[in-house]
Structure formats: structure tokens, C-alpha cells
Amino acid sequence: MNAGATAPSRRRIAMATLLALCAAVAILFVAVLPAEYGIDPLGTGRMLGLTALSGTVEQVAPSLSASVASAAPEQSVAMQQDVYEVELRPFEGVEYKYRLELAAGLVYAWTASASVGYEFHGEPDGAPPKYFDSYNKGVGVEGHGTFIAAKAGIHGWFWENKGATRVKVRLRTTGFYAKSTEYRDGDRIERRFPAAPPR
Amino acid sequence: MSGRVRSIVLLAIAGIIVVCWGDGAFAHGVSRRDAAFVSSVSGPAIAPFGYLGAKHMVTGYDHLMFLVGVIFFLYRLGDVVKYVSLFTIGHSLTLMAGVLGDIRANAYLIDAVIGLSVVYKGFENVGGFQTLFGVAPNPRVAVLVFGLFHGFGLATKLQELALPARGLVANLLSFNVGVEIGQGLALTAVLIALTHWRSRHGFSRHAFAANALLMTGGFILIGFQLAGYAVNR
Numbered sequence: 265m266n267a268g269a270t271a272p273s274r275r276r277i278a279m280a281t282l283l284a285l286c287a288a289v290a291i292l293f294v295a296v297l298p299a300e301y302g303i304d305p306l307g308t309g310r311m312l313g314l315t316a317l318s319g320t321v322e323q324v325a326p327s328l329s330a331s332v333a334s335a336a337p338e339q340s341v342a343m344q345q346d347v348y349e350v351e352l353r354p355f356e357g358v359e360y361k362y363r364l365e366l367a368a369g370l371v372y373a374w375t376a377s378a379s380v381g382y383e384f385h386g387e388p389d390g391a392p393p394k395y396f397d398s399y400n401k402g403v404g405v406e407g408h409g410t411f412i413a414a415k416a417g418i419h420g421w422f423w424e425n426k427g428a429t430r431v432k433v434r435l436r437t438t439g440f441y442a443k444s445t446e447y448r449d450g451d452r453i454e455r456r457f458p459a460a461p462p463r
Numbered sequence: 464m465s466g467r468v469r470s471i472v473l474l475a476i477a478g479i480i481v482v483c484w485g486d487g488a489f490a491h492g493v494s495r496r497d498a499a500f501v502s503s504v505s506g507p508a509i510a511p512f513g514y515l516g517a518k519h520m521v522t523g524y525d526h527l528m529f530l531v532g533v534i535f536f537l538y539r540l541g542d543v544v545k546y547v548s549l550f551t552i553g554h555s556l557t558l559m560a561g562v563l564g565d566i567r568a569n570a571y572l573i574d575a576v577i578g579l580s581v582v583y584k585g586f587e588n589v590g591g592f593q594t595l596f597g598v599a600p601n602p603r604v605a606v607l608v609f610g611l612f613h614g615f616g617l618a619t620k621l622q623e624l625a626l627p628a629r630g631l632v633a634n635l636l637s638f639n640v641g642v643e644i645g646q647g648l649a650l651t652a653v654l655i656a657l658t659h660w661r662s663r664h665g666f667s668r669h670a671f672a673a674n675a676l677l678m679t680g681g682f683i684l685i686g687f688q689l690a691g692y693a694v695n696r
Binding site for chain 2: 276379428
């Protein structure tokens, strides 16, 4: 097999193989296992911030500044509940976002009938076109959490069906928003919520 | 010097293709074009499945690492064709059998074996079997057998898509053809890069290091997949 090359010595081959194994084990424990599974026996994942990638850490938005969090501002917008359902054709993507003021809260849970690509993100007011902050992204069948807007703007999800069959996505939220926007097939559908929700 | 620069540029282009393909699929807006295309296709979705197959191969670094190992020391085009054909026969057989026979192998364990195939190839390329053990497994049989495992790996990826029964065979064949197209594209890029590299001074010294690196990558894959198996069982 090893045509043309002078055959390396036994010692050299054994050393190289051992070195390869050691390097692999080191890389696995320092980076791969913390980032992929949140397994972090050496604490390097936490130190390098890799465990955040694993999804085992609570999925939260970038932390608010202490002043906003401790001030617990009153919301001027009424509390709302919303259910959004959509069926995605193969390779189809959709965005669904809420208008949230600064420090407005959103409790959310979404599920999908099959694995979808997702990205929870926000477009802050006054940001340049196409700019967005990504809160979390990945591939999966569900997501849930509590989100507090660190910036006023529109915040929500991009879902993409990466498979070959139709997928249903269902989102439930409770929060302080007056308006949602759906972006689908190049259309933009706005929905306004009543100022005082029915009791 | 200029040859080396050219090699680096070629490798960079290949890398960019892989990265863009892998990541671009997730970019906003791209999906709508794909959706419009797919919705215009009725019946068996030949092009999308072919595309998915090719994409899986070009962005599937585990398959690519194995192929790099396989053709690393194949200087004659005839040999490349021979070995790649064996690999193709192997993975096509189990891809078909796995999906049509609904054989559900554990994806983590299969991918760990694929990692092992990379280690095997790197070890063989540094002459490990001959020098350390005095006997080497037949490389042709090995590439065929590991091809079977790679095919099972492809089958598990396709089964994750929850395939509809209607048009299954056509879609499966499209996926398989896509895999071969993707493999051909990737092989071409690898061969160009290897050919440049071989003409460089000190190739044999670098080759040893490259195959040790290949082993490292294989070991990482094995650990990564076994950990996944342990976590998700």
C-alpha cells in the first residue's frame, strides 16, 4: 500500500498511533463532549463557554443588565395568550415573531411533528436591515423557555422543514405583546391582539 | 512555492463549498426557493432526494475522511476506480437493504464503526499492520466491508426523514445516485489536492503526519458517537 515511501519504523508507528489516540481523547474531553452533550468532567466546557452549545444548559436569551432585571418594570401592554400552528412543506421555512417592548416577558413552548431546523432570534428597533440577534438555534422537535426582551423589537422563531415530508409546528405563548407577524412565502401577515383580552 | 499556494487555494475552495453547503441550507430566505421548487414536483421527488444524497456525501466529513484515507496512496487512476467501486457497491447494498427491509441500525453505533474505518485506514496507510503485526487485512475486502457499514449509516440518515411509502424506491434510488454524484465531486477535489501534494518535496514525511491526523480524527469520531450512544440510549 505504502508505495514510494520509506517504511517508518515500528517505534515511529506505535508512537504516532498512541499520540493520535491521546490527542483524540484530549480533544474529546476538552471540547467535543462539553459542546455536544454537556459532559464536562474537566470543567473546560464551562471555562470556554462550550457547554452553552450543548443545549443542556437552560436556553435563555443574552442576560439582561442587572438594572433592568432588578427594576422589574411594569408592563404597559396587556398580557396575551397565543397559539400558532403551521404546516411546512418539504424545505419550506416560516417565521413567526412578536413585538416586545424592553424587558417584556414571553413564556413559550413549541413542538413539531418531526425534526425541524429552528432559530429563535430578534430584530431590535433601529437595527440595520437583515441584522438580527440569535438567541438559540439548532435542529429538534421542541423548544420551550422564558424570554425577556433585552431590546425592544420583534422577537420570534424561524422554522425550516429540512425533511422530505410535511411537518406541523405548534407554538404556544403567554406574554406581553400586542402584535405578531408571520412571514411566509414572501408574504407578511400581521395579527393584532385586543388591548384587554376577554376574561 | 506557487504550487503549494495553489494547493492551499484549491483546498480552501473545497472547504468553502462544504461550509457554504452545510450552513447555507439554514440561511434565511434560501428555503423559500427550495420550497417553491419542491412544491412544483409531484410524485416521486427525484431531484430533492438526489440533492439530499449528494449534500450528505459532500458535507459528510466521516465518509470524506475514509475516502481520503482509501485513495491516499493510490497513484493509478485504475486503482482509484477499483477501490471506489468496491466502496460504492458496499454502501449501496446496505443503503438499499436497510431502507427497503426497514432494518433500523443504531445510528450512533454505526457512525462509531465509520469512525473506526477512518482509524483503520490511517493505521494501514502508515504501514501499521505490516510493521507492527506482520499481517495486514486485505485492503479490498476491508474497503468493501467498511462500505457496508457506511451504507447502513446512510440508511439511518434517510430513515430519519420518515419516508413516505409512495415512491419509496424511486426516492431511494435518487438518494443513492445523489450520494454517488456527491462522492464523485468530493473525490475529484481530493484527487486534485492530493496530486498537487504528491509532487511536493517531503510528501512522504507529510503523508505520515497526515495519516496520523486521520487516525486522530477517526478516534474523535468513535468517542463522539459512543458518547452519543451512552447519552441517548
